[in-house]
Ligand SMILES: Nc1ncnc2c1ncn2[C@@H]1O[C@H](COP(=O)(O)OP(=O)(O)O)[C@@H](O)[C@H]1O
């Protein structure tokens with residue numbers, strides 16, 4: 001589904017990603033772990049097409065197409081979804097209205113009829129249950145005055161509504177208390193099928209107790225230093241990230 | 256020679272335009288002097304009180320100067336170069352729409368203002384002012400049945416002189432300010448509304464103003480009187496073609512609400528604003544003021560200002576009656592080299608009076624957007640309240656947004672609350688929406704419309720739709 005080859009990217013002249021290789025297939029869950037500032041969010045944003053980052057080398061192929069030249073909205077309509085680490089507030093725009101617009105954009109892309117507000121209301125009720133979100137949040141303005149946890153739940157609600165092929169979940173666990181974490185994780189698990197894939201970005205192992213990754217990649221300083229199965233997350237928990245870099249880095253360069 | 260000297264020398268000139276009444280003027284001399292004022296009075300067949308009002312205003316105007324305190328920069332206007340009256344060639348006193356010059360009708364069609372019976376379905380009655388003259392008022396009969404008078408101010412002067420005499424200048428006196436004095440001297444036409452006691456106007460009333468002549472100014476005058484327990488909603492739309500020169504628009508609007516009456520006045524202003532280099536565009540100097548004369552009366556201004564090279568406009572409410580309410584909802588958009596200095600004055604005179612100000616300024620390009628607002632609570636206005644919100648949004652980093660709130664609190668039983676924010680339309684907001692599948696243009700318009708929502712919801716439905724479209728057009732390509 002997604003193939004990333006030798007991806008280098010910079011922002012304002014600083015190289016942040018220094019040669020990433022990654023292969024994600026349909027039905028898989030990949031966890032990207034790493035310390036703060038290692039480039040995890042950058043990787044997700046670049047896949048989604050954030051304009052601040054410049055890809056200087058390498059390629060990102062999604063469903064056989066080169067993503068790099070594609071506008072972010074086009075990527076979204078083709079099934080790439082990002083749950084943001086810091087979801088932005090949009091005053092005056094109702095949450096349900098945005099979700100309906102977004103949903104209808106995808107319907108349009110597929111050549112299907114848009115849903116009117118009443119039809120959409122029916123459609124969204126199940127999705128609310130999935131993340132156990134209060135219906136009142138639908139009428140509020142997008143993320144305005146939401147608690148940290150509500151913002152994160154709202155991101156996963158949008159994922160449930162939009163049913164992406166590739167979901168990039170950036171630190172969805174941060175800001176969630178333990179009950180919320182369980183609910184949201186279970187929601188994500190229910191959305192997983194053999195036809196879609198998840199890239200789960202986190203720097204804690206905690207969420208992986210609920211969502212079992214097929215692969216774990218350790219990203220440090222813009223490079224993937226180690227990849228492995230779900231056991232790798234537990235080892236990281238035990239030994240810390242230095243353990244990975246000590247093994248693989250010489251003079252600051254990956255071996 | 257300075258402007259005042261020029262004007263003085265003109266004033267002293269002999270009366271060389273020796274016209275009498277009933278002369279058809281296709282062409283009208285430029286500049287302003289007492290003779291010009293008399294000529295306008297002649298054409299209008301003004302009754303004496305009107306002519307005197309004009310002359311008094313004119314004489315006062317010659318002692319005044321352009322106001323320079325606003326946060327706008329423009330070259331001094333040479334009033335000698337302006338044609339103070341201009342009318343379509345065909346005589347526009349008409350009994351039905353069929354008699355309107357087809358070219359004018361076509362212009363209105365192009366503007367999307369069908370003067371046809373279609374508007375009836377939408378419940379809107381239209382008065383159209385073309386350059387300086389009112390060309391047609393629709394649905395007179397239907398309104399007349401309800402007792403509502405909706406006609407051009409010229410007709411009102413002829414048919415309802417007592418009302419005009421009583422109220423014109425009662426809210427905006429002839430000597431109020433430079434532009435109001437000028438308007439009082441030369442106003443050519445405009446709309447007149449009278450809603451009798453206890454009547455709720457059966458439809459929304461609407462006027463479209465159009466400046467068509469490159470060298471003319473437009474000086475319309477609107478007077479709306481709502482008697483006790485009446486209600487009226489009035490919409491005003493404005494457009495002008497593109498010229499490389501600047502046209503002057505100096506209007507005066509007066510609203511009077513008696514006991515328990517409500518007037519809702521909405522404007523979508525889209526005068527030509529000049530090109531991106533700042534060439535051309537309308538200079539819009541407008542005095543709009545409402546008087547809540549009666550107890551429990553309410554006046555509400557909603558404006559969407561998207562055009563004009565210069566906007567100088569402060570729709571205000573004087574809350575004289577006890578328990579009266581004043582409201583001001585405004586969206587002002589500036590782009591390219593536009594400059595807007597707009598806001599309101601809420602003057603609390605009566606007890607338990609209440610005012611709300613919601614101002615949303617959006618600045619893009621190289622433009623400057625200022626909010627200027629006065630809240631004045633007089634010592635006698637016990638237990639009064641004001642709530643103000645002034646939000647500014649910047650698009651790009653070459654524009655400016657400014658707020659100038661003034662407060663005069665004259666007693667200690669009243670309360671005033673003021674909130675102001677300035678935000679920049681963020682790359683991250685746009686990216687977030689694009690990530691949800693909206694293209695950049697839709698993303699920007701969603702953010703802007705969200706920002707303006709509290710104001711748009713005050714507009715009648717079809718105006719809100721028009722306003723949203725206009726904002727999209729105005730800001731196209733200014734982000735990113
Ligand atoms: N828009 C930006 N401008 C400047 N620096 C940035 C920007 N985005 C990320 N960075 C820098 O790139 C590095 C990686 O950031 P990020 O991808 O957010 O890390 P992580 O998500 O792993 O904590 C950090 O040093 C961060 O400061």
Ligand SMILES: [Mg+2]
Nearest residue numbers: 040041085171
């Ligand atoms: Mg991050």
